[in-house]
Amino acid sequence: DVQMTQSPSTLSASVGDRVTITCRASQTISGWLAWYQQKPGKAPTLLIYKASTLESGVPSRFSGSGFGTEFTLTISSLQPDDSATYYCQQYNVYPRTFGLGTKVEIK
Amino acid sequence: QVQLLESGPGLVKPSETLSLTCAVSGDSINNYYWSWIRQPPGKGLEWIGYIYYTGSTNYSPSLKSRVTFSVDTLENQFSLKLTSVTAADSGVYFCARHTFGDPLRVWGQGTLVTVSS
Numbered sequence: 556d557v558q559m560t561q562s563p564s565t566l567s568a569s570v571g572d573r574v575t576i577t578c579r580a581s582q583t584i585s586g587w588l589a590w591y592q593q594k595p596g597k598a599p600t601l602l603i604y605k606a607s608t609l610e611s612g613v614p615s616r617f618s619g620s621g622f623g624t625e626f627t628l629t630i631s632s633l634q635p636d637d638s639a640t641y642y643c644q645q646y647n648v649y650p651r652t653f654g655l656g657t658k659v660e661i662k
Numbered sequence: 663q664v665q666l667l668e669s670g671p672g673l674v675k676p677s678e679t680l681s682l683t684c685a686v687s688g689d690s691i692n693n694y695y696w697s698w699i700r701q702p703p704g705k706g707l708e709w710i711g712y713i714y715y716t717g718s719t720n721y722s723p724s725l726k727s728r729v730t731f732s733v734d735t736l737e738n739q740f741s742l743k744l745t746s747v748t749a750a751d752s753g754v755y756f757c758a759r760h761t762f763g764d765p766l767r768v769w770g771q772g773t774l775v776t777v778s779s
Contacts, residue, residue: 556723589765591707598756598769599707610767642707646765650722651697651709 557581557645561654569662574630576657578643583623587647590619590628593656594639602641603628635661664689666757666770674751674777680744684757684770691715691738695760698731698742701772702753712760713740752777 558581568574578588586606591599601610603619606626616631630637638661643654670682684696698710711721713731721729725744733740744751754774758766 587763591766593707598772599766600769601765601767604765604767644707644709644765646763649720650711650724653707653709655706 556650557584557648557652559643559645559652559654561641561643561657563657564655565658565660567660567662568633570633570635572633574633574637574659576628576641576643576659578621578626578628578654580624580626580645584645584647586622587645588619588621588626589644589646590617591642591644592637592639593642599642630659633659633661637661664759664768666759666768668755668757668770668773670755670773670775672774672776674747674775675779676748676777677746680742680747680751680775680777682742682755682757682773682775683739684741685737685739686759687738691733691735691740695762696731696733696740697758697760697766699756699758699766700751700753701756702750705753710742747777749777751775 560579562577588606590603593599607619618629640656640658642656665687667685674680692715695712697712713719728745730743754772756772757770759768
Protein backbone atom coordinates (compact mmCIF):
# COMPACT_ATOMS: atom_id res chain seq x y z
CA ASP A 556 0.00 0.00 0.00
CA VAL A 557 1.06 3.60 -0.58
CA GLN A 558 1.67 5.28 2.77
CA MET A 559 0.62 8.93 3.00
CA THR A 560 2.41 10.99 5.66
CA GLN A 561 0.95 14.34 6.61
CA SER A 562 2.57 17.07 8.66
CA PRO A 563 2.00 18.70 10.96
CA SER A 564 -0.66 16.69 12.78
CA THR A 565 -2.05 19.86 14.31
CA LEU A 566 -1.45 23.54 13.77
CA SER A 567 -2.75 26.68 15.36
CA ALA A 568 -2.77 29.93 13.42
CA SER A 569 -4.43 33.30 13.43
CA VAL A 570 -7.04 34.64 11.07
CA GLY A 571 -5.28 36.01 8.03
CA ASP A 572 -2.22 33.77 8.37
CA ARG A 573 -0.83 31.73 5.50
CA VAL A 574 -1.00 28.05 6.36
CA THR A 575 0.77 25.15 4.66
CA ILE A 576 0.18 21.43 5.14
CA THR A 577 2.51 18.84 3.65
CA CYS A 578 1.70 15.34 2.40
CA ARG A 579 4.34 12.82 1.35
CA ALA A 580 3.68 9.58 -0.48
CA SER A 581 5.83 6.48 0.07
CA GLN A 582 6.08 6.03 -3.70
CA THR A 583 5.35 8.19 -6.67
CA ILE A 584 1.67 8.85 -7.32
CA SER A 585 2.20 11.31 -10.18
CA GLY A 586 -0.40 14.04 -9.61
CA TRP A 587 -3.19 11.80 -8.38
CA LEU A 588 -3.65 13.47 -5.04
CA ALA A 589 -6.76 14.92 -3.44
CA TRP A 590 -7.28 17.10 -0.39
CA TYR A 591 -10.41 16.92 1.74
CA GLN A 592 -11.75 19.10 4.54
CA GLN A 593 -13.70 17.52 7.38
CA LYS A 594 -15.55 19.38 10.10
CA PRO A 595 -16.68 17.63 13.31
CA GLY A 596 -19.63 15.33 12.79
CA LYS A 597 -19.64 15.84 9.02
CA ALA A 598 -18.50 13.94 6.00
CA PRO A 599 -15.30 15.06 4.27
CA THR A 600 -15.67 17.43 1.34
CA LEU A 601 -13.36 17.53 -1.65
CA LEU A 602 -11.23 20.66 -1.86
CA ILE A 603 -8.56 19.90 -4.46
CA TYR A 604 -7.92 17.08 -6.93
CA LYS A 605 -5.13 16.27 -9.34
CA ALA A 606 -2.86 17.89 -6.76
CA SER A 607 -3.72 21.44 -7.77
CA THR A 608 -7.20 21.66 -9.32
CA LEU A 609 -9.71 23.48 -7.15
CA GLU A 610 -13.06 21.74 -6.83
CA SER A 611 -16.00 23.86 -7.97
CA GLY A 612 -17.27 26.15 -5.23
CA VAL A 613 -14.13 25.98 -3.09
CA PRO A 614 -12.75 29.40 -2.10
CA SER A 615 -9.70 30.55 -4.02
CA ARG A 616 -7.68 30.98 -0.81
CA PHE A 617 -7.14 27.20 -0.99
CA SER A 618 -4.44 25.96 -3.34
CA GLY A 619 -2.49 22.78 -3.88
CA SER A 620 0.81 21.92 -5.46
CA GLY A 621 3.21 19.07 -5.92
CA PHE A 622 3.94 16.02 -8.04
CA GLY A 623 5.40 12.60 -7.50
CA THR A 624 5.79 12.18 -3.76
CA GLU A 625 5.66 15.67 -2.24
CA PHE A 626 2.50 17.75 -2.05
CA THR A 627 1.27 20.81 -0.21
CA LEU A 628 -2.06 22.37 0.63
CA THR A 629 -1.94 26.11 1.26
CA ILE A 630 -4.55 28.39 2.74
CA SER A 631 -3.44 31.87 1.72
CA SER A 632 -5.41 33.78 4.36
CA LEU A 633 -6.88 31.64 7.12
CA GLN A 634 -10.55 32.28 7.91
CA PRO A 635 -12.58 31.19 10.96
CA ASP A 636 -14.58 28.79 8.76
CA ASP A 637 -11.36 26.94 7.88
CA SER A 638 -11.15 25.38 11.33
CA ALA A 639 -11.27 21.68 10.40
CA THR A 640 -9.21 18.58 9.82
CA TYR A 641 -7.59 18.21 6.40
CA TYR A 642 -6.76 14.89 4.77
CA CYS A 643 -4.73 14.05 1.72
CA GLN A 644 -5.56 10.95 -0.32
CA GLN A 645 -3.80 9.25 -3.18
CA TYR A 646 -5.92 7.80 -5.96
CA ASN A 647 -3.15 6.60 -8.21
CA VAL A 648 -3.39 2.99 -7.12
CA TYR A 649 -5.67 0.76 -5.08
CA PRO A 650 -6.11 0.57 -2.21
CA ARG A 651 -6.72 4.27 -2.03
CA THR A 652 -4.99 5.58 1.08
CA PHE A 653 -5.36 8.65 3.24
CA GLY A 654 -2.99 10.62 5.38
CA LEU A 655 -3.70 10.72 9.11
CA GLY A 656 -4.98 14.27 8.91
CA THR A 657 -3.98 17.75 9.99
CA LYS A 658 -6.17 19.54 12.48
CA VAL A 659 -6.21 23.30 11.89
CA GLU A 660 -7.19 25.45 14.82
CA ILE A 661 -7.80 29.18 14.93
CA LYS A 662 -5.91 31.07 17.64
CA GLN B 663 -28.34 16.74 -7.20
CA VAL B 664 -27.21 13.30 -6.15
CA GLN B 665 -27.56 12.37 -2.48
CA LEU B 666 -26.27 9.33 -0.63
CA LEU B 667 -27.82 8.02 2.57
CA GLU B 668 -26.30 5.28 4.67
CA SER B 669 -28.50 3.13 6.87
CA GLY B 670 -28.17 0.12 9.13
CA PRO B 671 -28.05 -1.00 12.74
CA GLY B 672 -26.16 1.34 15.01
CA LEU B 673 -25.17 -1.47 17.35
CA VAL B 674 -23.66 -4.82 16.40
CA LYS B 675 -22.46 -7.56 18.72
CA PRO B 676 -18.88 -8.82 18.54
CA SER B 677 -18.37 -11.74 16.14
CA GLU B 678 -21.57 -10.87 14.26
CA THR B 679 -22.00 -9.36 10.80
CA LEU B 680 -22.29 -5.64 10.18
CA SER B 681 -24.67 -4.80 7.32
CA LEU B 682 -25.10 -1.34 5.84
CA THR B 683 -26.91 0.05 2.81
CA CYS B 684 -26.28 3.23 0.87
CA ALA B 685 -29.34 4.58 -0.96
CA VAL B 686 -28.66 6.78 -3.96
CA SER B 687 -31.16 9.48 -4.93
CA GLY B 688 -31.10 12.19 -7.56
CA ASP B 689 -29.09 10.16 -10.08
CA SER B 690 -28.73 6.65 -11.39
CA ILE B 691 -26.32 4.23 -9.76
CA ASN B 692 -25.24 3.21 -13.24
CA ASN B 693 -21.86 4.21 -14.68
CA TYR B 694 -20.28 5.09 -11.36
CA TYR B 695 -18.02 3.51 -8.77
CA TRP B 696 -19.29 3.37 -5.21
CA SER B 697 -16.90 3.26 -2.28
CA TRP B 698 -17.18 2.60 1.42
CA ILE B 699 -14.91 4.48 3.83
CA ARG B 700 -14.83 4.24 7.59
CA GLN B 701 -13.54 6.39 10.42
CA PRO B 702 -12.95 5.05 13.93
CA PRO B 703 -13.89 7.51 16.69
CA GLY B 704 -11.35 10.33 16.82
CA LYS B 705 -9.20 8.81 14.07
CA GLY B 706 -8.55 9.12 10.37
CA LEU B 707 -10.22 7.78 7.25
CA GLU B 708 -9.84 4.24 5.93
CA TRP B 709 -10.95 3.22 2.44
CA ILE B 710 -12.72 -0.14 2.58
CA GLY B 711 -13.29 -0.75 -1.12
CA TYR B 712 -15.52 -0.04 -4.08
CA ILE B 713 -18.19 -1.70 -6.15
CA TYR B 714 -18.94 -0.78 -9.74
CA TYR B 715 -22.57 -0.75 -10.85
CA THR B 716 -21.89 -3.93 -12.83
CA GLY B 717 -20.97 -5.68 -9.60
CA SER B 718 -17.21 -5.77 -9.95
CA THR B 719 -15.40 -5.05 -6.71
CA ASN B 720 -12.05 -4.01 -5.29
CA TYR B 721 -11.47 -4.48 -1.58
CA SER B 722 -8.76 -3.18 0.70
CA PRO B 723 -6.37 -6.07 1.43
CA SER B 724 -6.68 -5.41 5.15
CA LEU B 725 -10.43 -6.20 5.09
CA LYS B 726 -10.74 -8.38 2.01
CA SER B 727 -11.28 -11.61 3.95
CA ARG B 728 -14.27 -10.20 5.87
CA VAL B 729 -16.03 -7.76 3.53
CA THR B 730 -18.55 -8.23 0.75
CA PHE B 731 -20.23 -5.55 -1.35
CA SER B 732 -23.37 -5.90 -3.42
CA VAL B 733 -25.33 -3.59 -5.70
CA ASP B 734 -29.03 -3.39 -6.52
CA THR B 735 -29.49 -1.30 -9.65
CA LEU B 736 -33.27 -1.60 -9.53
CA GLU B 737 -33.42 -0.16 -6.03
CA ASN B 738 -30.55 2.24 -6.80
CA GLN B 739 -28.58 1.21 -3.76
CA PHE B 740 -25.54 -0.75 -2.71
CA SER B 741 -24.58 -2.58 0.43
CA LEU B 742 -21.70 -3.64 2.66
CA LYS B 743 -21.38 -6.72 4.83
CA LEU B 744 -18.51 -7.08 7.27
CA THR B 745 -18.23 -10.37 9.12
CA SER B 746 -16.73 -11.30 12.49
CA VAL B 747 -16.71 -7.75 13.77
CA THR B 748 -14.76 -6.60 16.80
CA ALA B 749 -14.61 -3.31 18.68
CA ALA B 750 -11.96 -2.17 16.19
CA ASP B 751 -14.69 -2.08 13.53
CA SER B 752 -16.61 0.60 15.42
CA GLY B 753 -16.84 4.00 13.80
CA VAL B 754 -18.61 6.10 11.23
CA TYR B 755 -19.13 4.41 7.89
CA PHE B 756 -19.43 6.61 4.80
CA CYS B 757 -20.42 5.76 1.27
CA ALA B 758 -19.13 7.85 -1.63
CA ARG B 759 -19.38 8.13 -5.39
CA HIS B 760 -16.55 8.42 -7.88
CA THR B 761 -15.51 7.57 -11.38
CA PHE B 762 -12.53 5.35 -12.14
CA GLY B 763 -9.89 8.07 -12.29
CA ASP B 764 -11.43 10.53 -9.88
CA PRO B 765 -11.34 11.23 -6.15
CA LEU B 766 -14.30 10.80 -3.83
CA ARG B 767 -16.44 13.67 -4.96
CA VAL B 768 -19.82 12.92 -3.40
CA TRP B 769 -20.19 11.56 0.13
CA GLY B 770 -23.03 10.38 2.29
CA GLN B 771 -23.48 11.88 5.74
CA GLY B 772 -22.16 8.74 7.43
CA THR B 773 -23.65 6.33 9.90
CA LEU B 774 -22.22 5.44 13.29
CA VAL B 775 -21.74 1.77 14.08
CA THR B 776 -20.76 0.56 17.52
CA VAL B 777 -19.58 -2.98 18.11
CA SER B 778 -20.42 -3.96 21.66
CA SER B 779 -22.14 -6.72 23.56
